[in-house]
Amino acid sequence: MSVLSLQAISKSYGPIKALNEVSFNVPQGSVFGILGPNGSGKTTLLSIILDILRQDAGSFSWFGQPGSPETRKQIGALLETPNLYHYLSAVDNLQITQAISGRGVPADIDKVIDIVGLTARKKSKFSTYSLGMKQRLAIGAALLGSPQVLVFDEPTNGLDPVGIAEIRELIKNLAKQGKTIIMASHLLDEVEKVCTHVAILKKGTLLTAGQVDEVLANEDIAEVSSSQPDQLRAALEHFPGYTSIKQDGKNIQLYFPVGTAKLEDINRFCFEKGVALNLLVLKKKSLEAKFFELTNE
Numbered sequence: 001m002s003v004l005s006l007q008a009i010s011k012s013y014g015p016i017k018a019l020n021e022v023s024f025n026v027p028q029g030s031v032f033g034i035l036g037p038n039g040s041g042k043t044t045l046l047s048i049i050l051d052i053l054r055q056d057a058g059s060f061s062w063f064g065q066p067g068s069p070e071t072r073k074q075i076g077a078l079l080e081t082p083n084l085y086h087y088l089s090a091v092d093n094l095q096i097t098q099a100i101s102g103r104g105v106p107a108d109i110d111k112v113i114d115i116v117g118l119t120a121r122k123k124s125k126f127s128t129y130s131l132g133m134k135q136r137l138a139i140g141a142a143l144l145g146s147p148q149v150l151v152f153d154e155p156t157n158g159l160d161p162v163g164i165a166e167i168r169e170l171i172k173n174l175a176k177q178g179k180t181i182i183m184a185s186h187l188l189d190e191v192e193k194v195c196t197h198v199a200i201l202k203k204g205t206l207l208t209a210g211q212v213d214e215v216l217a218n219e220d221i222a223e224v225s226s227s228q229p230d231q232l233r234a235a236l237e238h239f240p241g242y243t244s245i246k247q248d249g250k251n252i253q254l255y256f257p258v259g260t261a262k263l264e265d266i267n268r269f270c271f272e273k274g275v276a277l278n279l280l281v282l283k284k285k286s287l288e289a290k291f292f293e294l295t296n297e
Helices: 042-049 090-101 107-115 131-143 161-176 188-194 212-216 229-236 263-272 287-295
Strands: 002-013 016-027 031-035 057-062 075-078 149-153 180-185 197-202 205-211 220-226 244-248 251-256 277-283
Touching: 002 042, 016 042, 016 057, 016 180, 016 197, 031 042, 031 161, 031 188, 042 057, 042 149, 042 180, 075 131, 090 107, 090 131, 107 131, 107 161, 131 149, 131 161, 161 180, 161 188, 180 188, 197 212, 205 212, 220 229, 220 263, 229 244, 229 251, 229 263, 263 277
Parallel strands: 016 205, 031 180, 031 197, 075 149, 149 180
Antiparallel strands: 002 016, 002 057, 197 205, 220 251, 220 277, 244 251
8 A cells, every 4th residue: 555656746946847757656664765866856845745835747645645634634744954942841842843733642742752762851951952862852743643654854964873873773663663754865875774665866857766675676796705816707707697797806796687696606616617715695786886876976
């Protein structure tokens, strides 16, 4: 079942085409990453599906229904830097957020504070929080009313490595609870480590979309190494079936069509050629490599 379905969404700002007929579906229970460099249309797309902006053409539906104030109440969102009161505590800030949004009941406040790991600091002023803690509280605000879908725009933007790790772990835990999470990011590592699905945008155009493993799996990469790198390279150049061969120091990578790399065949071939291997692994292409390949950057 698709939680969100986009059909040919387009949006322009004067002569600039921010989105060009973007279409994809977000499966229920997925962590769906919208990936692209700055200026690719990610924030515009999120703003449209949250009814902040109106598209020029195309349509979208939530839970099989056109977007409406009622469907919007089922979605928690964090679109920018946390906009909370610095001189108030976590509890006070969430009480104000709840009063304005009308989402959830008072008992939700302690519950979401616990989910985002701020119970010990719930009475502390927001100004005393680290950036990671501020971001976690903002996610807590999005959780009020227990929405089944969460939409985040660059949730780790500006955080230090500790803060990034905290937010990643929080997103993974929310996914385990059955939440569907849609997150825009320009960080390849973030999407690869957290997301189950990905859509890659470049200058408003959708380049590809699907499960992360499927997006990456356009070829097998067998990486091998030996204490005899020259002999290994000479031998592997005669191995059948590979499409290309690359060398990085002592390590050599053989590229094969998906599903055709057989490590035992490579090991036997090298042994018969008198070359002993000290490394033999099957790798998938990194999202970084796939992203640069698609965007030519």
